[in-house]
Amino acid sequence: MASGLLAGGQRLCPVQGRRRLQCRSIALPPKQSRPVRSSTALTAYALGPGGLHRPIHEELVRTVYIAETMLPTKHGNFRLRGYKHTIDGGRTFVEPTAIVCGQVEGKEDVALRVHDSCFTSEVLGSLKCDCAEQLQMSMEYIHANAPGIVIYLWQEGRGIGLANKIAAYKLQEQGLDTVDANRALGLPDDLREYTAVRNILKEMGVKSVQLMTNNPRKMSILAELGVKVTDRIPIQVQAGAHNKGYLEAKSKRMDHMIQPEFWTTAAASGEGGGAAVAAAGKAAATAAAAAAAAAAARTGGNGSSVGSS
């Protein structure tokens, strides 16, 4: 079935849940203006497509494949696939991408990183978190262990949005950790939703995945959505001075499976994040070591470890 380009509401082939819908027009979302409350205080605005705690109705969820191109990167050559995703019947869209290496179509046990955007580290080079390192590690890993996919979702700040994340950072400067900062703003710990992942995997014919994550919640949410997760690939980054507290809070307060040595060692006194490691049940240790070495070379870090969950 042909899939149309999106410009002014042409014919598209949406994928919804388990079935592929017939081609039909989807209008681009109308321009929306939102009231901006003026306040000198730190005020949290729920600007996500669904707003706070809004339930997701499956009949309004649609993920539309748009196009694929080849993308040479410093981590190797990838297929970059673009999608439009809506959870409100087409009123608003986000644009997930699948960064693919190798032939994943029809395959079992495909290495999958579900990665949420982090403007601060990925664009600005912030050292306050481990997101940029994890993205680089994922691309290196799936390139070395193809086939694999990184699904990149625009869910900044665990879904609260960039401005709210900046507000949360402001509170973290005053001593709150990443969890309490969200709560102090009246925001949930995590606002992300993953129906796009399920739909993209379905659209690509991926049968099962090994999920590259330390987050047990991500594993269970994807499983609840019907994604067959056969294994977990830990993706741990050695802490630096600036992200040590963040990694510790993720481990202690959000149950992330990050081994203490990744946020408690001497490497944490360094300026940047150190070596990063991915290792898996079925993954080759050599690839993990290669990724760690590459990360160490990149960051000048001194930590390197190959471990399993």
Ligand SMILES: Nc1nc2c(ncn2[C@@H]2O[C@H](COP(=O)(O)OP(=O)(O)OP(=O)(O)O)[C@@H](O)[C@H]2O)c(=O)[nH]1
């Ligand atoms: N609200 C908030 N979001 C943050 C903060 N630091 C990074 N993020 C966002 O957190 C998201 C990544 O989530 P994490 O909790 O780091 O990790 P995860 O994706 O749940 O788990 P992994 O799969 O193991 O990486 C990205 O969207 C970042 O923009 C912070 O201090 N506050």
